Amino acid sequence: MILNAELPGVPKEKIDIELVNNQLRIHAEKEEEKETTNKKYHFSEISYGSFTRTYNLPRTVNSQSIKADYKEGVLTVTIPKSEENKGKKIRIE
Incomplete structure (x- = not known):
């Protein structure tokens, strides 16, 4: 899953990302x-x-592999699925 947020003019230092109880919170402040x-x-x-x-x-x-990148006013958060929850093929015996 990829989440993009447009934050033009917001410095990287003013962006805060938190993950608590499976809720991703993005907070940003802009002062011009x-x-x-x-x-x-x-x-x-x-x-x-x-x-x-x-x-x-x-x-x-x-949640351990979530990554965030900020370029040219766009914040990109990459949220991978857990390997154990992707599913498994079951062989018939």
């Missing part, structure tokens, strides 16, 4: 400061925002 100076005026603005998303995962995931 903009300043414009002209001969006639000076303008300063700070915008702040945060978000949290929680996803219920099936019990068949291998």
Whole structure:
């Protein structure tokens, strides 16, 4: 299973990922400061925002092998299935 989250402008250090009781929680904070100076005026603005998303995962995931990658504003979380829960072919005797 692969989960993608678009987080443009959010620094990697401001993203928190947690797994508790088969719930994957993604929390991110964005703070942007903009300043414009002209001969006639000076303008300063700070915008702040945060978000949290929680996803219920099936019990068949291998929580020890979950990996996360963040490139160009896209967080990719790879959630593999557990080998023991993938199923097994049963031979008829």
